Amino acid sequence: MEICRSIEQCRAAIAALRGEGKRIGFVPTMGALHDGHMSLIALARDNAEATVVSIFVNPTQFGDATDLEQYPRDEDRDLALLEQAGVEVVFLPDVDTMYPPGDETIVETTRLANMLHGKVRPGHFRGVTSVVNRLFNIVQPDVAVFGEKDYQQFLIIKKMVRDLHMPIRIIGGPTMRESDGLAMSSRNRRLTPADRVAAVVLSRALDAAEEQAKQPNVTVDDIRDVISDTIAAEPRATLRGLDTVAADTLDYLHGPLNEPMAIMISVQFSDILLIDQRVIQP
Numbered sequence: 001m002e003i004c005r006s007i008e009q010c011r012a013a014i015a016a017l018r019g020e021g022k023r024i025g026f027v028p029t030m031g032a033l034h035d036g037h038m039s040l041i042a043l044a045r046d047n048a049e050a051t052v053v054s055i056f057v058n059p060t061q062f063g064d065a066t067d068l069e070q071y072p073r074d075e076d077r078d079l080a081l082l083e084q085a086g087v088e089v090v091f092l093p094d095v096d097t098m099y100p101p102g103d104e105t106i107v108e109t110t111r112l113a114n115m116l117h118g119k120v121r122p123g124h125f126r127g128v129t130s131v132v133n134r135l136f137n138i139v140q141p142d143v144a145v146f147g148e149k150d151y152q153q154f155l156i157i158k159k160m161v162r163d164l165h166m167p168i169r170i171i172g173g174p175t176m177r178e179s180d181g182l183a184m185s186s187r188n189r190r191l192t193p194a195d196r197v198a199a200v201v202l203s204r205a206l207d208a209a210e211e212q213a214k215q216p217n218v219t220v221d222d223i224r225d226v227i228s229d230t231i232a233a234e235p236r237a238t239l240r241g242l243d244t245v246a247a248d249t250l251d252y253l254h255g256p257l258n259e260p261m262a263i264m265i266s267v268q269f270s271d272i273l274l275i276d277q278r279v280i281q282p
C-alpha cells in the first residue's frame with residue numbers, strides 16, 4: 001500500500017496502476033474508519049481492479065469550529081485497517097495541499113445544497129462538493145463509492161458528476177449498523193454512554209415509520225407524526241431535522257404516500273448531531 005501525502009506522489013502511484021491496465025475505484029473519507037467505510041471499500045474493490053482511499057478532514061464543510069477540532073482522528077489505526085483491506089493507495093493531504101493559499105474556487109449544486117440538511121448546516125454541501133471535485137481531479141477515478149447514510153450528499157455528488165460531465169460512475173453503499181440498529185458513524189464515539197444508549201432512537205423511529213407506511217391510506221403526515229412522537233419520547237434526544245421527500249428529487253411530499261419517499265432525520269445529543277435515513281416504498 002502506498003501512502004501519499006502530496007498530489008505528485010498520489011498521481012504517480014495511480015499512473016503506475018493504470019499502466020498495469022487497472023481501473024481505479026475511489027472511496028473518499030474523513031478517517032476514523034469503521035465497518036461502514038470498510039463496506040464501501042469492499043464495494044470499490046468489486047467494481048475496479050485497484051482502490052484508492054483518501055483521508056482528509058475537510059475544513060470547508062464544517063460550520064462549527066468545535067466540531068472540526070473535535071472530529072476524531074486516528075491515522076495509525078486507519079492505515080492498518082486499509083492495509084489489511086488490500087487498498088493500493090491512500091491519499092492523506094494536508095489543508096494547504098488541498099486548498100493552495102489564495103484558493104478561491106468553489107463548486108456548488110445550487111438547489112440541492114441549500115435545502116434540507118443543508119439548511120441545518122449552512123455551507124456544508126458547498127464544502128463537500130468543493131473538496132470532492134478537487135479529489136476527483138487528483139485521483140481521476142473510474143468509479144467512486146459513497147454511503148447512502150449521507151443520502152443528500154450521495155444525490156449531490158451524482159448531480160455534480162452529471163452536471164460537470166465527469167466520466168466517473170458513482171455507486172451508493174447501504175448503511176452499516178451497530179447490533180442495536182444505530183448507523184455506524186465516526187461521531188458515535190463522542191457520545192456519552194447514556195447518549196449512546198439513547199441514540200438507538202433514530203433507527204427505532206425509522207422502523208416505526210416503515211411499519212406505519214404499511215397501513216392502508218397512510219399519509220406523509222401520519223409517518224411524520226410517528227417519527228416525531230418516537231423521538232420526543234426519548235428525553236436525551238432533540239429532533240433537529242425531519243424531512244420527508246421524493247427519493248429522487250428531494251422535493252417535499254404531502255398527502256397520501258404514493259411514490260418512493262426518503263426520510264432524513266437529524267437528531268442532537270448534547271453537542272453531537274447524528275443523522276440517519278431510509279427510503280420507503282409506498
Ligand SMILES: Nc1ncnc2c1ncn2[C@@H]1O[C@H](COP(=O)(O)OP(=O)(O)OP(=O)(O)O)[C@@H](O)[C@H]1O
Nearest residue numbers: 029030031036146147150174175176184185186187
Ligand atoms: N454506517 C455507514 N455505512 C455505510 N457507509 C457509511 C456509513 N457511515 C458513513 N459512511 C460513508 O462513508 C463515507 C465517508 O464518511 P465519513 O468519513 O464522513 O464517515 P462518517 O462516519 O459518516 O462520519 P460522520 O458520521 O462523523 O460524519 C461517506 O460516503 C459516508 O456516507
Ligand SMILES: CC(C)(CO)[C@@H](O)C(=O)[O-]
Nearest residue numbers: 028029030058128131150
Ligand atoms: C465525502 C467526504 C469525504 C468529503 O469530505 C465527506 O463528506 C464524507 O466523509 O462523507
Ligand code: BAL
Nearest residue numbers: 030061062124150153
Ligand atoms: N459524512 C458527512 C461528513 C460530515 O458530517 O461532515
